[in-house]
Amino acid sequence: MxxxxxxxxxxxxxxxxxxxxxxxxxxxxxxxxxxxxxxxxxxxxxxxxxxxxxxxxxxxxxxxxxxxxxxxxxxxxxxxxxxxxxxxxxxxxxxxxxxxxxxxxxxxxxxxxxxxxxxxxxxxxxxxxxxAFMDNRFAWLPSIQEEDAVYVPDTDPPSALIxxxxxxxxxxxxxxxxxxxxxxxxxTGGEALTTRQQVDILAEALGRPLKYVEESESAAKDRLIRKFGWPAQAIDGLFALKRESAPNEHVVFDTVERLLGRPPLTFAAWARENASAYHRHE
Structure with a gap:
């Protein structure tokens, strides 16, 4: 058992x-x-x-x-x-x-x-x-639902999301x-995608354009505190984690394909599966 x-x-x-x-x-x-x-x-x-x-x-x-x-x-x-x-x-x-x-x-x-x-x-x-998980992109839900926009720290690295x-x-x-x-x-997933590529793939799955907005860490911190009430300490911790992982997120391992005998699932497949979650809030 x-x-x-x-x-x-x-x-x-x-x-x-x-x-x-x-x-x-x-x-x-x-x-x-x-x-x-x-x-x-x-x-x-x-x-x-x-x-x-x-x-x-x-x-x-x-x-x-x-x-x-x-x-x-x-x-x-x-x-x-x-x-x-x-x-x-x-x-x-x-x-x-x-x-x-x-x-x-x-x-x-x-x-x-x-x-x-x-x-x-x-x-x-x-x-x-x-x-990094593809599901992390659910963090974009509020800004997509409200304004068809994705706010991305300007330090965001390419990532082989899984x-x-x-x-x-x-x-x-x-x-x-x-x-x-x-x-x-x-x-990991099978390819490293920039955040802009991820937004374009998600926009295609949604069938509508999404605005890609790069912002500094300080602007991102202000927005998360103001709009969502996130504790400053939690935001600092998140950015510390991103800084540590940034040089490594692009690395692709072939383990999934080696073990399962098939390519890893793609971000495009994930975007199609979850498109309905991103419907606009009118």
């Missing part, structure tokens, strides 16, 4: 059905099974990793997909240790390419600590390190087949 943490998140909501389709038994952790839209074929269990009885949750599981809210290294240490005691045979940890590149932003550092805990816990392990369904497909493969023990896989 496979125990999935983060079952309702960006990757988890695709991973659970992929595992079930592969014939696996799945136990999915959620804070509220009544509200969570988890595939009914899975066993949905209530739990918060901060307070959960981990041995009870892990009872009967032989593989665990490790993903914690906010990339909490402390919780991942606890999960890895409890999994070893429960007799789990394989831990699969979702990390980030930031660890591969040695980035020192808080998210990459937390993932590096989580990776270490998973490697040292005892069971076999596999590390998945995806780069579709979350590709991450889930790789995770499902690793969790249901052998030969991936002790492997670390960097995962």
């Amino acid at each position: 496979i125990f999935v943490l983060g079952a309702t998140g960006k990757v988890g909501r695709h991973l659970v059905p992929a595992l079930l389709d592969a014939g696996a038994e799945v136990r999915a952790l959620t804070r509220d099974p009544a509200k969570a839209r988890i595939d009914p074929r899975a066993e949905a269990v209530r739990g918060d990793l901060g307070t959960a009885d981990l041995p009870a949750l892990l009872d009967g599981a032989d593989r665990v997909f490790v993903l914690t809210p906010g990339h909490n290294a402390e919780q991942e240490v606890a999960v890895a240790g409890a999994a070893a005691q429960a007799g789990v045979t394989h831990l699969v940890k979702l990390s980030t390419t930031g660890v591969y590149f040695g980035q020192k932003d808080p998210i990459s550092v937390a993932h590096a600590e989580g990776e270490q805990a998973v490697r040292e816990a005892g069971p076999a392990w596999t590390i998945l390190r995806p780069g 579709h979350v369904r590709d991450i889930a497909a790789v995770a499902a493969l690793v969790l249901t087949t052998s030969g991936h023990e002790g492997a670390t896989y960097e995962l």
Whole structure:
């Protein structure tokens, strides 16, 4: 049986059905099974990793997909240790390419600590390190819905964005087949696109032009505080992360195609799938 943490998140909501389709038994952790839209074929269990009885949750599981809210290294240490005691045979940890590149932003550092805990816990392990998600472009929703415009920091780098369904497909493969023990896989999309190229692709999927507006970090910070009430500290953290990742986001890894035997899903496919979300607010 496979125990999935983060079952309702960006990757988890695709991973659970992929595992079930592969014939696996799945136990999915959620804070509220009544509200969570988890595939009914899975066993949905209530739990918060901060307070959960981990041995009870892990009872009967032989593989665990490790993903914690906010990339909490402390919780991942606890999960890895409890999994070893429960007799789990394989831990699969979702990390980030930031660890591969040695980035020192808080998210990459937390993932590096989580990776270490998973490697040292005892069971076999596999590390998945995806780069930036295509789903990050949902951040453009408000400005597109309101004014058909995309505001982009003038430092935004070209990025080999990855579709979350590709991450889930790789995770499902690793969790249901052998030969991936002790492997670390960097995962990206198949091409690095500039932000302007991404906006043009999205405009084509929407069937209407979008205005591309470059702005300085300080202008972006002012707009996010004024319009959305974002805390200044959170914005500074986001820009710090972007500065760390900027030199690396263009790097393309061939891992998805190598493992799945098909090219990674494209940003154009993602844009067509999600076009309806960007309908204008009249």
